[in-house]
Amino acid sequence: MYATIDTTHTFSLRAGLGNTNCVSCMEDSMVVGNTVTCIPRCLDNEYLIQNSPGEYSCERCHADCNGCTGPTQNDCTACRSFYTIVDGERRCQSQCSGNLYATVDGECLSCDPRCIGCSGITNLDCISCSSSSVLMGNAMCVTSCPSGQVYDTNTEGCIADP
Numbered sequence: 001m002y003a004t005i006d007t008t009h010t011f012s013l014r015a016g017l018g019n020t021n022c023v024s025c026m027e028d029s030m031v032v033g034n035t036v037t038c039i040p041r042c043l044d045n046e047y048l049i050q051n052s053p054g055e056y057s058c059e060r061c062h063a064d065c066n067g068c069t070g071p072t073q074n075d076c077t078a079c080r081s082f083y084t085i086v087d088g089e090r091r092c093q094s095q096c097s098g099n100l101y102a103t104v105d106g107e108c109l110s111c112d113p114r115c116i117g118c119s120g121i122t123n124l125d126c127i128s129c130s131s132s133s134v135l136m137g138n139a140m141c142v143t144s145c146p147s148g149q150v151y152d153t154n155t156e157g158c159i160a161d162p
Contacts, residue, residue: 042058043058044067045060045061045065045067045068046058046059046060047061047069047070047071047075059071061076062075062076063080063094064080064081064092064093065078065079065080065092066079066080066092073091073092073093074089076090080092081093081095082094082095082096082102082107082108083106083107083108084096084100084107093108099111099116099118101119101121101125109121111125112125113130114126114129114130114133114143115127115130115133119139123140123141123142124140125139126139126141129141134157135158136149136157136158142158145158146158148160149161150162
């Protein structure tokens, strides 16, 4: 049995006529199937592909992944930073963009519809307000000023009615 490994992590593991005739596998490979078939063991941030019968290589995961089963953000088994759930699937991303905020565990969730940018889920966590809302206090967006207050165009928020 021998293994050839180049800098692109391409492996060819054979004993006899192919990698299915192995007695055991080398330390950097793993066994698959009922017969002893040796294939390369990829690094944590790589996935295994079969180039041709008996020829395998390890390819790098998408940059937003921290482990994967394929090349895209949708193939991640773990995320490097942040993620969203799209159609029930986890999709990794480098940041929470658009009108999203990051939870403690790295999930990107939508801000309250009254917000433009936020630090949390409610209208009390807004960075600024949508055109249909007004800012009240430092971070609260409301659809109208409460009784006894008016909207001030200078401060772009609610103030006491003079």
